Amino acid sequence: MPTEATTDEVERVIVDGLAELGADREEISREATFENLDVDSLDLVEVAQIVEEKFGVELEGEDVKDLRTVGDAVDLVVARSS
């Protein structure tokens, strides 16, 4: 069963995922932009895969390509899960 997608839980999973992908953990916050974190479209697809596995929320490339900040991504996942 997928984990319930609370804001805190989604944020934790996404932050861990981004760090795993090579982003500097200390730089990661809700306000941090993917551009500043050097997270590109390929990374975002990987984040989407992590989110799908964890929360059962299916995100397509189209959904994630315009995300600007970590907070945007967290909010999108929480919104889609409810």
Added chain:
Amino acid sequence: MTRRVVITGVGAVTPLGVGADALVERWADGECGIEDGAGRCSDFEPTEFLSSKEARRSDRFSQFAIAACAEAIDAAGWGDAFPYEPGEIGCVVGTGIGGLGSLEEQEGVLRERGPRAVSPLSVPLMMGNAAAATLAMRHGLHGQTYGVVSACAAGANAVGAASRMIEAGDAEAAITGGAEAAITGLATAAFAAMGATSPSGVSRPFDARRDGFVMGEGAGILVLEEAEAAKRRGAPVLGEVLGYGATSDAHHLTAPEPSGREAARAIELALADADISAEDVDYVNAHGTSTPLNDRTETEALKAALGEHAWRVPVSSTKSAIGHLLGAAGAVEAIATLGALRRGIVPPTLGYEEPDEDLDLDYVGDGTRPLQSQGNGEANGAGRRIAISNAFGFGGHNAVLCIAAE
């Protein structure tokens, strides 16, 4: 005026360790990097050369290329500000198979977890041009950049193509070589299935007991520069790509054409390109795979191309010390050849003990010896030493580099 191409930096990651010096010196010392039937780069630790993000975004073959390239650029003294405009620097890197390990891993993901779990990095990791693209991106090179895919001739074809690029004036400098990381489950089984690899796990080129090649992995990268431009900037000139010849057997998918006719023609073309005669060749760095067919055919080709000189010139195989690095082999062995010339030595064909019928050249089975200048030709004067390095690939690709060093 003819543009000449000099070698100003080299770097290597091989089963004998990280570094071009380790390759040449350990081979010359008679050390063998093959363990348990494979030549693995066990000393290689990716995070010493790459950030964790870069490591995730490059297959092992590209990682080898990145490390070898860093060494080569450093040796060339390129520093942080490269001595040429980015658009004047080409990048050509050969591979036999590319990111096979990544392909196999993601094939497993596809089978076990379905298509939605397949990594978006799969294609950029596995594509054959990944090493070339990665080096160009990492170092901001804007000249012609591509991969060369000609199986076990790829590394030599790449160096040849990069040399031609400079000779033609399409680039002032080039980063070139070959990279391979194919000691995977699929490739190991596949090469064994076709009877190419050694059941005994021993690489002993030209020996009567040879029974196939031993798989190796690694990369070799060379920095090439137009000779006059290198001179102007006071570059450390290690040697020269004196000539290049390449032909195709057009005979069989895997077996060499038995007479070695087209392999011989590649050697002849390389000598003609270098404007030297067979007697000027001081050393032959053989393709010498340790397969029954290659070593016999290569011997025939050397006899056809070099005539009587074939029996006088020492012929040894780097693969006796590191196994067969497939698409990296031609580049790694060009670096080994250059290292031998610069040191004035002929490293041995390790494990060569029992002569085979008709394989009657001097395969240097008796350990490293001083390089004797053959001294028969005018080209080989003034302390200049000349060698050829052969590379032949499945598909009938023949590539020969003629290398000189002071």
